[in-house]
Amino acid sequence: MGYDIVRVQLSGGDRLCLQIMAERRSDGSMNVDDCAAVSRAVAAILDVEDPIDSAYTLEVSSPGIDRPLTRLSDFERFAGFEARVEMALPVDGRKKFRGRLLGARGEEIVMVCEEAEVALPFESVHKAKLVLTDELIAASQQAEDRQDGEGRSAED
Incomplete structure (x- = not known):
């Protein structure tokens, strides 16, 4: 359908919720119509x-601005932005890291935490997400403005 799945999560106790986060493969965006299309297709399969x-x-949504980072390519795509990473296994005696993403090097995530470069094995990441900062909000707004501009004709 032209979408990438960002995350699938089943949660809840007595009332289960199947959450699917997706984004358009072409530009990483996701609007209400996209969510509805994915929801219909997934519901039919389920x-x-x-x-x-x-x-x-069933809940289908966009990953949002402070999105989870689930693929190694996400760490490349969002290099330069701040992220929180929680490891399943300690690295240098710690499990939690917060810092600026530098990208990926082989199978490792590279980031600057407390002014030191840290390499974290991707296979040991428990969870990771972008941190909502003014810089991230500004970049997200610029991306939306570019998408809006591409959808308009010269007469608009």
Whole structure:
């Protein structure tokens, strides 16, 4: 369908929620119409396959500005921005890191934390996400402005 899945998460106790975060492969954006299209397609597959034994709510959304980083390519794509990374296994005695992403080097995430460069093995990342900063908000707004400009004709 032209979308990348960012994350799939089943959560909740008595009332389960299946959350699917997706984005357009072409430009990384996601609007309400995109969410509806993905939701319809996924609901049809889930109705046939029936992989979840109990009742649940399906929620399809954009990853948002302070999005989770789930693929090694995400760390490259968002190099220069601040992120929080939590490791499954300690690296140099720590599990939690916050700093500016420098990208990826092989199978490692490289970032600057407390003015020192740190390389973290991608396979040991428990969870990671961008930190909402003024810089990230400004970059997101610029990307939206570019997308809006591409969709308009000279007469608009």
